[in-house]
Amino acid sequence: MSKLRVVSFGLGPIGVRAAQLALSRKNLELVGAIDIDPGKAGKDLGELFDPKVRTGLEIDSDLAVLDRLKPDAVLHCTSSFMPMVKDQLIEICKRGIDIISSTEELLVPDLQHPDIAKAVDAAAKAGGATVLGTGVNPGFAMDFMAIVASAVMYSVKRVRCVRVVDAGTRRLPLQKKVGAGMTTAEFEAQKKTGRFGHIGMRESVALIARALGFAIDKNEQTLEPVLATEERKTQFLTVHKGHVAGIRNIGRGIKGTDTIIELDLSMYVGAPNTRDEMHLEGEPNVDVMFAGGIPGDIATAAILVNSIAQVVAASPGLKTVLDVAPPRVSA
Amino acid sequence: MSKLRVVSFGLGPIGVRAAQLALSRKNLELVGAIDIDPGKAGKDLGELFDPKVRTGLEIDSDLAVLDRLKPDAVLHCTSSFMPMVKDQLIEICKRGIDIISSTEELLVPDLQHPDIAKAVDAAAKAGGATVLGTGVNPGFAMDFMAIVASAVMYSVKRVRCVRVVDAGTRRLPLQKKVGAGMTTAEFEAQKKTGRFGHIGMRESVALIARALGFAIDKNEQTLEPVLATEERKTQFLTVHKGHVAGIRNIGRGIKGTDTIIELDLSMYVGAPNTRDEMHLEGEPNVDVMFAGGIPGDIATAAILVNSIAQVVAASPGLKTVLDVAPPRVSA
Numbered sequence: 001m002s003k004l005r006v007v008s009f010g011l012g013p014i015g016v017r018a019a020q021l022a023l024s025r026k027n028l029e030l031v032g033a034i035d036i037d038p039g040k041a042g043k044d045l046g047e048l049f050d051p052k053v054r055t056g057l058e059i060d061s062d063l064a065v066l067d068r069l070k071p072d073a074v075l076h077c078t079s080s081f082m083p084m085v086k087d088q089l090i091e092i093c094k095r096g097i098d099i100i101s102s103t104e105e106l107l108v109p110d111l112q113h114p115d116i117a118k119a120v121d122a123a124a125k126a127g128g129a130t131v132l133g134t135g136v137n138p139g140f141a142m143d144f145m146a147i148v149a150s151a152v153m154y155s156v157k158r159v160r161c162v163r164v165v166d167a168g169t170r171r172l173p174l175q176k177k178v179g180a181g182m183t184t185a186e187f188e189a190q191k192k193t194g195r196f197g198h199i200g201m202r203e204s205v206a207l208i209a210r211a212l213g214f215a216i217d218k219n220e221q222t223l224e225p226v227l228a229t230e231e232r233k234t235q236f237l238t239v240h241k242g243h244v245a246g247i248r249n250i251g252r253g254i255k256g257t258d259t260i261i262e263l264d265l266s267m268y269v270g271a272p273n274t275r276d277e278m279h280l281e282g283e284p285n286v287d288v289m290f291a292g293g294i295p296g297d298i299a300t301a302a303i304l305v306n307s308i309a310q311v312v313a314a315s316p317g318l319k320t321v322l323d324v325a326p327p328r329v330s331a
Numbered sequence: 332m333s334k335l336r337v338v339s340f341g342l343g344p345i346g347v348r349a350a351q352l353a354l355s356r357k358n359l360e361l362v363g364a365i366d367i368d369p370g371k372a373g374k375d376l377g378e379l380f381d382p383k384v385r386t387g388l389e390i391d392s393d394l395a396v397l398d399r400l401k402p403d404a405v406l407h408c409t410s411s412f413m414p415m416v417k418d419q420l421i422e423i424c425k426r427g428i429d430i431i432s433s434t435e436e437l438l439v440p441d442l443q444h445p446d447i448a449k450a451v452d453a454a455a456k457a458g459g460a461t462v463l464g465t466g467v468n469p470g471f472a473m474d475f476m477a478i479v480a481s482a483v484m485y486s487v488k489r490v491r492c493v494r495v496v497d498a499g500t501r502r503l504p505l506q507k508k509v510g511a512g513m514t515t516a517e518f519e520a521q522k523k524t525g526r527f528g529h530i531g532m533r534e535s536v537a538l539i540a541r542a543l544g545f546a547i548d549k550n551e552q553t554l555e556p557v558l559a560t561e562e563r564k565t566q567f568l569t570v571h572k573g574h575v576a577g578i579r580n581i582g583r584g585i586k587g588t589d590t591i592i593e594l595d596l597s598m599y600v601g602a603p604n605t606r607d608e609m610h611l612e613g614e615p616n617v618d619v620m621f622a623g624g625i626p627g628d629i630a631t632a633a634i635l636v637n638s639i640a641q642v643v644a645a646s647p648g649l650k651t652v653l654d655v656a657p658p659r660v661s662a
Contacts, residue, residue, distance in 0.1 A: 021485055026544075136483060144657075148479060149621075151637045151658035152467055152630035154352055213357075213662025282660075284629055287622040290480075295615050299483035306482045313654075315646075323644075326475075326657045327482035329613075331544025 003029040004312055005071040007097075008045075009088070011035040011059065013171040014102055015077035016048045017301035022075065023055065027330055028308065032069040034060045036078070063091050073308050076101035080199040082113040086120065089131060093123040098311050099131045100304050104200035106133020107143070109318055111206045121318035130314045134307050134321050136299035137163065138200035138207070141290075142251075142263045144321050146278040147211040149288050156212050158281040160262045161204075164293060167246045168234040168269040171297050178246040179225060180269045181237045187225045187244045197223050198265055201251035205261050209253050211322055214260055216253040224248045226268040234269055245269045303327050335643055336402040338363040338428075340419070342371060342390065344502040345433055346408030347379045348632035353406065354386065357662055359639065363400040365391045367409070394422050404639050407432035411530040413444040417451065420462060424454040429642050430462045431635050435531035437464020438474070440649055442537045442550075452649035461645045465638050465652050467630035468494065469531035469538070472621075473582075473594045475652050477609040478542040480619050487543050489612040491593045492535075495624060498577045499565040499600040502628050509577040510556060511600045512568045518556045518575045528554050529596055532582035536592050540584050542653055545591055547584040555579045557599040565600055576600045634658050 006028050008019035015035075022030045033045040041061035046053035066074070074092050079085050082105040092099055109117035124131050133139070142161040150156050167178050178197060179187045190196040201221045209216045228245040231238065239245050246268020253261030274293035280286040306327040314324045321327075337359050339350035346366075353361045364376040372392035377384035397405070405423050410416050413436040423430055440448035455462050464470070473492040481487050498509050509528060510518045521527040532552045540547045559576040562569065570576050577599020584592030605624035611617045637658040645655045652658075 024485070140483060145479075147659045148476075148657050150660040151634050152471060152625050153637075153660055154355070154629060154633050155662075156660050212660050284626050286625070289620045289622065291618040291620065294483050294617070298485060298615055302485050303482050306484075322659070323656055325654055326479050328478045328653070329481040329484055329487050329543050331486075 003027055004073060004308060005029050005031045005069070006073050006075060006308060007032040007034060007066065007069055007071040008075045009034040010076060010078035011040055011048055012077060013173060013297065014300050015075065017297060018075045018077060018304045019045060020049055021301055021305045025305065025331070030057065031071055032060060032065060033057050034063065034065065036061055063088070066092065066095050066097060071097055072312050073098040073100060075304055076103065077304070080104045081195065082106060082109065082116045086116045089120050090123040093120065093127040093129040093131065096128045098129050100307050100311050101131065101133045102135050102300060102304060103133050104135065104138055105203060107138040107200055107203040108206045108210070108320065109133065111203055117318060124318050125316050128316045130311050130316055131318045132307060132311045132321065132324060134303055134327070136294055136296055136303055137198070138204045139321060140299065140303055141276045141294050142265065143204040143207040145288065146208060146280060147322065149278055149280055149286050150212060153280060153286055154283040156280050156282040158260050159208055159212070160264070160279045162264045162275070162277040163266070164271050164274045165267040165296055166269065166271045166274050167267050168232065172236040174296070175234060175236055175269065178267050179244040180234065180246055181239050182244040184225055184227070184244060191223060197247050198249045198267060201249055201263060201265070204263055205251045205253045207320065207322070208261050214253060214255065216255050216260065218254040220254065221249060221251040226266065228269070232270045239269050246271070306330070334358055334360040335404060335639060336360050336362045336400070337404050337406060337639060338365060338397065338400055338402040339406045340365040341407060341409035342366040342379055343408060344504060344628065345631050346406065348628065349406045349408060349635045350376060351380055352632055352636045356636065361388065362402055363391060363396060364388050365394065365396065367392055394419070397423065397426050397428060402428055403643050404429040404431060406635055407434065408635070411435045412526070413437060413440065413447045417447045420451050421454040424451065424458040424460040424462065427459045429460050431638050431642050432462065432464045433466050433631060433635060434464050435466065435469055436534060438469040438531055438534040439537045439541070439651065440464065442534055448649060455649050456647050459647050461642050461647055462649045463638060463642045463652065463655060465634055465658070467625055467627055467634055468529070469535045470652060471630065471634055472607045472625050473596065474535040474538040476619065477539060477611060478653065480609055480611055480617050481543060484611060484617055485614040487611050487613040489591050490539055490543070491610040492595065493606070493608040494596045495602050495605050496598040496627055497600070497602045497605050498598050499563065503567040505627070506565060506567055506600065509598050510575040511565065511577050512570050513575040515556055515558070515575060522554055528578050529580045529598060532580055532594060532596070535594055536582045536584045538651065538653070539592050545584060545586065547586050547591065549585040551585065552580060552582045557597065559600070563601045570600050577602070637661070
């Protein structure tokens with residue numbers, strides 16, 4: 001079997017982890033790395049893993065390098081938001097290169113950005129490329145796994161997922177994203193930007209609703225701070241007592257007055273009893289538990305890399321995790 | 332969306348349940364039913380659900396009826412063994428009709444029957460048909476779910492699944508298959524036929540090994556009777572104290588002297604603490620639990636029906652559950 005040639009685009013914490021993982025896989029060959037940060041350009045990719053590591057791969061700052069590298073797929077980890085990545089995706093699609101992206105909004109691309117979804121799908125089909133947005137959440141823990149669990153059921157009436165994450169064990173950008181260390185006033189100000197907290201809750205609700213044929217009238221979410229009851233320190237920051245430790249984010253798919261999808265996410269520094277649960281009410285009931293929870297940063301990088309071969313095998317177009325063969329470790 | 336036209340072929344307990352479920356689904360239209368048992372031919376399919384039910388679908392005994400019905404897909408539930416179904420599958424493939432089959436050996440078609448697999452694949456490609464073997468076990472509980480759980484991992488070293496089923500709640504053929512009510516002498520005689528007990532354990536081990544890139548040297552299984560410690564009655568039969576209540580069947584994938592896959596199935600009348608567990612050792616460890624277990628008879632019928640749309644959408648050929656989009660309830 002010939003190896004799939006992969007380029008990593010976007011070298012933040014998730015992109016770096018994904019690149020590192022791709023390097024370790026026998027069925028993949030990492031042939032390049034790109035980041036638009038000029039401070040990274042010219043460095044050896046290995047320096048982002050560890051100051052002493054060298055990979056022989058020099059970081060480029062321009063997508064034009066793809067013409068030379070001719071990869072089969074790009075691991076795309078640049079932004080959570082479709083308007084920020086639209087041009088990047090189209091540029092890559094034009095070259096006929098498949099994309100596995102961590103962009104949260106891509107999980108259900110036409111939910112918030114139908115025009116961008118249409119443009120990316122058209123570019124993908126024209127270029128003969130496949131585009132998939134995935135990750136652990138959205139993409140697995142609070143949507144895909146519940147949908148796959150429905151496979152053994154006659155019918156589903158209601159879905160409830162619970163995810164409890166100790167943000168203290170996660171990467172710095174995630175700790176910041178959940179407001180760890182902020183005052184409540186800072187939290188409320190950030191919340192108003194709409195680009196704060198966990199991104200992708202509406203997409204998870206929508207994916208479940210579409211997959212299971214739930215005709216929901218409303219796709220809503222609430223976002224509240226969880227306050228620290230005592231001082232808590234992480235590798236990166238300190239949360240003072242009474243300040244924000246993180247978030248409670250609840251997504252709801254509502255039909256009439258009935259909440260038929262409830263996705264309950266707690267992500268804060270010091271959260272106890274971390275876990276992932278999927279409860280499906282129907283014929284019969286199915287209850288799934290990931291003991292201790294699905295470890296977030298590892299899981300997101302893993303699921304991107306674990307989707308490469310399936311995306312390369314899929315037909316061209318903008319896909320969802322429901323359209324391609326399921327992700328898995330492949331040595 | 333136009334409905335997918337479906338024919339049920341094989342009207343044993345699983346086939347009947349699958350037909351009933353297909354009838355209830357808005358995205359499917361059950362257009363026919365076939366069974367080779369002449370005692371069923373000419374009856375209304377509904378009579379197999381309940382003596383008073385009528386569906387307007389007359390049971391046929393010959394595959395030739397497919398020429399008239401022109402379905403998109405056949406739900407195929409006739410036998411566990413590939414040599415028994417080879418001609419059936421090829422006949423259906425020739426007509427360009429997709430097949431979702433409960434034949435356990437089809438989970439990894441080339442494991443025990445590479446020649447049949449080749450012939451069916453060729454017929455499928457020539458006819459433009461897709462063929463998939465699936466079910467709850469093999470097909471989900473002790474293989475597919477563990478493989479999908481690996482999606483969130485960097486690497487997997489070892490897989491252990493535990494499935495405990497109370498056979499007393501299952502269909503009569505399953506109770507017979509696990510030897511419920513037999514003496515130990517009868518059990519040992521049956522065991523020698525090689526067509527007794529749970530079918531598909533080797534296929535589950537092989538699916539995991541191939542999916543995760545485990546180079547195993549041996550794919551072995553042990554099958555032992557579980558004896559009743561007191562008299563136990565089911566809807567269908569009585570197990571006397573000291574007689575066989577069911578089976579303990581353990582599949583092992585062994586590399587050198589190391590068991591890297593262990594699938595531990597207990598299926599007997601009165602089994603307590605029914606459950607499904609998937610334990611993946613690696614980076615990081617992942618532990619999944621289906622509380623109470625995945626209900627077997629419902630699950631097998633469900634997963635067949637819940638795979639129809641994905642099989643119809645897939646490209647022609649003989650596929651495995653790793654090649655097509657994941658199964659799910661679709662209303």
